[in-house]
Amino acid sequence: MVCDRAVLSDVSQSIYMAGLLIGATLFGMLSDRIGRRPVFLISILIQAVFGLAVAFSPHIYVFMALRCVVGAAVSGIMVTVVSLEWVGVAYRTKALMNAHTAFAIGQMAVAGLSYGIRNWRLLEIAGSLDLISLVGAFQRRGFCASVI
Structure with missing residues (x-):
């Protein structure tokens, strides 16, 4: 997509990192208000929807905008997993290590893939x-009931 303009590759990575920053701020505050599980x-x-949309982006600017949203969602996942309020105190270290x-x-699987x-x-x-199958698995186990 950027063969003739190699600098756009670096810019798209920076925009993804900006999405991580935005997501940490936004989803951190949101998880304090409505809870960790719904967030x-x-x-x-x-991440699933916008990650799928990235595959169909027609040009680099749409790609960068969608990757910014994906970065925010990745940050939202990491912020809510790290806080681990739904795990008992005795199991937090093991859960975080897992x-x-x-x-x-x-990350290694993505490299192999x-x-x-x-x-x-x-x-x-x-x-x-x-990720879409993961949401489906959570729905079958009743995990989505806290969101609705």
Whole structure:
């Protein structure tokens, strides 16, 4: 998308990081007001929908705007997972270590997946569809009832 304008690749990464900053501020305050679980689920849903939309972005500016929203959603997920108010005090250390270990394993899985899927649009779709299935799994277990 940016072969002739390589600087836009760096700009898109900076805009993604700005989305992380915006998401930490916005979802941090929102999770204090309405609770961690609803914000966690909303963040996953936003990341899934806008991550899927990134795959269909027609040009770089739409791509950057959508990646900013995805960055905010990623930050919302991380902010709500790290606070861990729904885990008992005795299990918080283990739960936090499990969350960070899962994040690192997920990053390695994305590297492996990107080795197998060379088209970035298909990689975005593959990365977003698993989040949609995660929302579906939460719905079946009654996790979404706190949002509605």
